[in-house]
Amino acid sequence: MHTPLHADPDPAVAALAAAAPMLVDVQPAGAVVPALTDGVVGHAGPPIHPSQMCAPMRTALGVALTIEGRAESKDEALVLLDSGEVEVRPNHDLGGVGPMSGAVTASMPVLVARDEATGKTAWCPLNEGSGKVLRYGADGPEVVERLKWMRDVLGPSLSSALAQHGPLDLLEIQRVALERGDECHHRTEEGTQLTYDALAPYLPDDVREFILGNGQFFLNLAMVSAKLAMVCASGVPGSPLLTVLARNGVQVGIQVSGLEGQWFSGPAALPDPAQLYAGYAMEDMNPDLGDSAIVEVYGLGAMALSSSPMSAPSVGLSYDLAPLLMQRFWKIAAAEHPTLRLAEPTGPAPAILGVDARVVAETGIRPPVHTGIAHREPGVGQIGGGVTHPPFEAFTAAMAALDAATVTA
Incomplete structure (x- = not known):
């Protein structure tokens, strides 16, 4: 039995222990976060002015804005960002999380988790895979086409699958994944397989193939689960x-x-x-x-x-x-x-x-x-x-x- 150093009971820790995140839907981010519909763009980390952002984050935001149709090119998007014409806010301040650069715009599909006891929710975008992907600051036609496919096919397919299957118990998936060797951040292959096993009967072939080929798919589910638990404890x-x-x-x-x-x-x-x-x-x-x-x-x-x-x-x-x-x-x-x-x-x-x-x-x-x-x-x-x-x-x-x-x- 491990004993933490603090001795006094903390109601926040009790709330954290009681949180039971369930994955309930996948929706366009703007449908979940009104500020994104109003034109705000989310990013990872604490607040920062676009001109001070690192190169991978600037690139990710620029590409995301072009996909959103708010700029003709990445360079034009960066001018809009630096001038303040596009408002940026931390994902955490918008009630969610995003991996690496964490670029989130209104049309991007996001995982929606809910704690039934409190009704509180949190969100996280879907995982693109590894290597040359937007969240790491990669651009190029293959990055853009993958993101559009995620918006038009992956997101709606997952939403439909969850409607047919019912909510996914994210803690239960993590419980089994830990038993099988995941730590639910850098290694998430078992969590990905468990998610696939649950939803595969309701998914089209291209979505099943994408999930099976992306061992990091569950990372974003672990992220939204943890974020929701922290929302409950805040x-x-x-x-x-x-x-x-x-x-x-x-x-x-x-x-x-x-x-x-x-x-x-x-x-x-x-x-x-x-x-x-x-x-x-x-x-x-x-x-x-x-x-x-x-x-x-x-x-x-x-x-x-x-x-x-x-x-x-x-x-x-x-x-x-x-x-x-x-x-x-x-x-x-x-x-x-x-x-x-x-x-x-x-x-x-x-x-x-x-x-x-x-x-x-x-x-x-x-x-x-x-x-x-x-x-x-x-x-x-x-x-x-x-x-x-x-x-x-x-x-x-x-x-x-x-x-x-x-x-x-």
């Missing part, structure tokens, strides 16, 4: 529960439950360690990028390393380090997960539930993140995987603000 006065950890390639921002909607940020780091694809070097890496760290905020991903021997080498780690690393991770855990278990070599073990930001600030132990690595130049795409850590100063600033708010409350 807004508890005084709570230091970490509810957001997001990267925009320039800065990394966090939020805590007791200061809902307030960002605390610091510089984005390069992945370390990193496992790069052949032909790429450390200087090719873009700094920390994406909203997918919400999976670690929930307690999976890197925080579930011991359950996933195959994820370790893909991010530059030796699985032999898992026992020592897990001991370290448990020191910042908010609680044990009530239902999820890790398939450790010695037998099933409790999964971590949440991260206590106050303990992070007190110990200096930062939550690790398993992440894909984007090339720092646009048009290339993914070049590997690695481990990153959020800036420590974001946690100390958050706790100082939380303490000040508690005193004045």
Whole structure:
């Protein structure tokens, strides 16, 4: 039995434990987020002006706007962004998440998850696959055509399948996926297969083929599940529960439950360690990028390393380090997960539930993140995987603000 460092019960942690995310639909993002219909564009990480964004994110937003029909070219779209004619906002501030660059526009299909007990919802765009894809800053005709197919075929097909099958229990899928060797962030092959098995009878052949050929398909389902759980746990006065950890390639921002909607940020780091694809070097890496760290905020991903021997080498780690690393991770855990278990070599073990930001600030132990690595130049795409850590100063600033708010409350 692992014992988190904090002793006082936290209602935010109780709400996190009670969250039961169900995948209920796939809809155009604008139908879920009115601000997107009004012309806002979502991006990953904390707030940032378009002129300050990293190259992969700028490219992704530019291409997304051309697909949306709001510009004739990527360059024209970037002029609109830099001039302020197109408003950009963090996905987290719009109630959702997006991997890597996280570009989201109104017509893009998004996964919609709902917690039946509270009625709260969250969203996440669909996964394009790996390699040269928009979220990593790749462009080109094949990227655009895939996104249009996702909008016109994949999204509606998944919506129809869910209507026939009924909602998918995302925690149950993750429970089985962990048993089979996923950590639900960098390795999601088992979650993808489980999702495919559930929905395949209701899907057309091209959609079935796409899902089977995309081992990362479940990543976005794990992301929307974790985001919804954090939505359920947010807004508890005084709570230091970490509810957001997001990267925009320039800065990394966090939020805590007791200061809902307030960002605390610091510089984005390069992945370390990193496992790069052949032909790429450390200087090719873009700094920390994406909203997918919400999976670690929930307690999976890197925080579930011991359950996933195959994820370790893909991010530059030796699985032999898992026992020592897990001991370290448990020191910042908010609680044990009530239902999820890790398939450790010695037998099933409790999964971590949440991260206590106050303990992070007190110990200096930062939550690790398993992440894909984007090339720092646009048009290339993914070049590997690695481990990153959020800036420590974001946690100390958050706790100082939380303490000040508690005193004045």
